[in-house]
Amino acid sequence: MTTLGTATAAPGEKAVGRLPVGEARDGSEVSLPVCVVNGEADGKTLYVQAVSDGDELNGLGVVRRVVPRLDPADLAGEVVVVGIVNWYGFQVAEHRNPIDDTKLNRAYPGDDNGTASERIAHATFSAAADADLALDLHQGSTSRMINETRVRCGRRHRLHRECLELAKTFDCGYVLDQKGPDGQLARAAPDEGVPTIDPELGGAVGFDEESVRLGVRGTMNVLTEYGFLPGEVESNEQVRAGGFDQYGSPAGGLVDFAADLKEEVSRGDTLFEVTDAFGTVKDTVTADGDGVFWRSRRLPQVATGEYVCSVATDIDSY
Template identity: 30%
Template sequence: MTTDGAFTYNGGRVDPGETQNIRYGISETYLGDPVRIPVTIINGEREGPTVFLTAAAHGDELNGIEVVREVAFEWDLSDLAGTLVCMPVLNVPAFLAQERYLPIYDRDLNRSFPGHEDSTSAKRMAYRIFQNFIEPCDLGLDFHTSTRGRTNMLHVRADMKNKRVARLARAFGSNVIIDGEGPEGTLRGEATDAGVPTITIEMGEAHRFQRRLIDDALAGVESVFAEYSLRDASLVRWPGWRTVITDNQEKTWIRADVGGIVDMHYEVGSLVHIGDRICTITNPFKDDNTTVKAPFTGVLVGVLENPVVYPGNPLCHLVELDEKTLGVVEQQQSPARHTHV
């Protein structure tokens, strides 16, 4: 931001009270045509923080696209105190191909930040995004889904050792926060290192819009806006219960030891107790069943959607709950949400 409150990027300027929809060039195709990402910049008339909202860093992760678009185009932002930088589709080449990674050499854009202007195609794209629209901000929300064949409950991933990140993560108001810095090259990790506290929001599955999760995420965005006083008429929300999963708590992706067809007995977000039968793996004749039991008590943050597995394939992501949180969740989830007794 400039001293007069304008948001500037290489090639443009958005003054207070203005909104711009731009298609910003970050690369070129084999034919020399521009690869451009859609960016909406809304600069409020009142002073406040500059916040970026990003989605589809992986091209098949669609839920976050609708979250970012609804904030930018359906919310009344006439009282906005600050600036919003909305990027609903970061990875345009992968989005067009409906693939997770960049079609160019199958590179992961979300392992390429902060990028470099003289490096690989992915890092050049990341560099232009980062320099123009990420680094000038004060905080950021990066929306993701699970990969294809799996689904996630809505939860936040954040470096809770960083006080500024922890404030942002708690403001979003999810039940589960998984603590960690994130792998090298991720948008949230590199933005945070650059002084822009950023969290990842995981929600649902790839290749679809899931309205309930989109609405929950929008409520989280509104809660963040309340925490940082971007809007007047909103409140910071309390989700009813919250657990922060740290290195001191158990968390694991439970994997199949045999191949077969999976009958999942619990939904994503369900509470399971130690020894509960999470799923059963069978052969086509159903005469050789392998039961998979919960190794500890916790919540299923992620579960398999595609019901076929090889040995070693992930079945579910289980995170442990502390005793206090466990009691609250047991009350809210009684009777347990499962499909088989």
Template identity: 25%
Template sequence: MSNDKFVLLGTEIKKGKGAILELEVAKLHTRNSLKVPVIVERGKKDGPVLLLLGGVHGDESNGVAIVRDIIRKKINKPKSGTVICIPVFNVFGYLNLTRAFPDGRDLNRVFPGSSRGSLASQFANKFTKEIAPYVDCVLDFHTGGADRSNYPNIRCNFDDKVEFSLAKVFGAPYMMHSKYIHHSIRETIHKMGKPIILFEGGKSLHLDNDVISIGVNGALNVMKYLNMHEGDVEIKQDSVLIKKSKWLRAPYSGIFESMVKNGQFVTKKTLIGRVSDPFGEFEKKIYAPFDCYIFGLNTAPNVNRGDAIYHVSVKHE
């Protein structure tokens, strides 16, 4: 994109300059305004506008930390193009250490939003109108929800050549084909004709330095690939491509113990876990139904029958 004049949220950012802007969320009961900080850095040369987004769900701390580290290490200051960082998108959820908005809605299920809808929907609408039109590419950082921990993986639509290329250079251990979920940010950005890839790593309300490092390095790789930074893309290992996946569910209720590690490859009939009752009367073993990679793991000590316990690959290469 040629950015002879780049204006965001009513502020012009000149080449080689930066700005800290604010996207207003709502008025509080105390009459104070709640605003989301938007950190913009523009290179001296023309180039793409990249949005780095964290904290769409307020309890997903790793995503916030990844964007924070990108800013702290000044990776967000490109040689070419513009980088927009929103470390904490769902400020309400982040302050309350919860996933949802105060109205109980999942912010990532109300896009593109409405100016007359719920609080979450109104905020989504502001983003869709005031931020999204000015970006060329989006990296969205997430973690597993509740007690589910995700081994670092990048998600995109494999049928979209641009998204697939961006996901490949990101360099996460796993790449997962993921369709666009209705009313999600991904779907909205895709419908606007812009590529978006989503990084998953770790679990809610936990910081994982390895996950954070992979997220930061992945973002830097994407920026190098887009010629926003100088240097070669550095990929430590080729990503495992997961074309289809499923969740294995607990066959019984009880104390859940995993016998394998997250990120591990297992063969068919390998003992991967067990469920027992707290009184020592029964113990049920769980075996791998087929050869697969495990890239999502339920870390809860107790599970109910039908709970998702292992996210595994069905088709991979």
């Protein structure tokens, strides 16, 4: 029997339910939508979650396409899914949890008696810690960003190789292999022996079809490669980055980019110009070193010092 919250499935069954995580300001119960799929055959457990940042919807787009494809009769093992983690942020389309102004993916492993975010983190972390593998589906908020997978445990972690192989199987084509900040699920779950990755499925307002399709393919790759479903997965080389150079604007105005996502740039190459409202160039920003143009703001208007773009550095492949 597989149970998460009110969802319970015997072998060969699929069930949906709710995972209670607290109460709202009117005293009504707050609970997260969950699904458990219990295969007819024995096997591993995969934990999947989406929308820990309330405006990042591509992961939810993946979940709502993958779950209908999972037939318990074909499945070996169990798939446990939390469809919307940051319930409060999702309701108002905000990145952070507005109840406690917390980025929920900085609250893991959580606290059963803590803040609203800590309680949600505790409930979902408990499910992830019982799994053999975990996928924490994200996107680059509403910025423009390539599709990538993040390995956040750090290169000296005992599960680093396992996390890196999981990222390769997911196969976004690009991997950020950099130790993450405290409180991330992909940082905390490996400490419990669970290889975990953080796919960042592009950046969009609402759903981005290309990124959702890539996330569906990646999740199905994991299910196949790790024996939940029959079949084989082709192993593709990944471009790996070890960090970022981030660039702010030296002046207020409007940004014109000279580089595009995935483009390789060299030290001294122009990344962007800032113009005034009449097209006069006020300043030009160039790359500090070699790398890949990885992420940029979506809107052109900037204030002095405001974030503009990121170039991934320490590039290799594996």
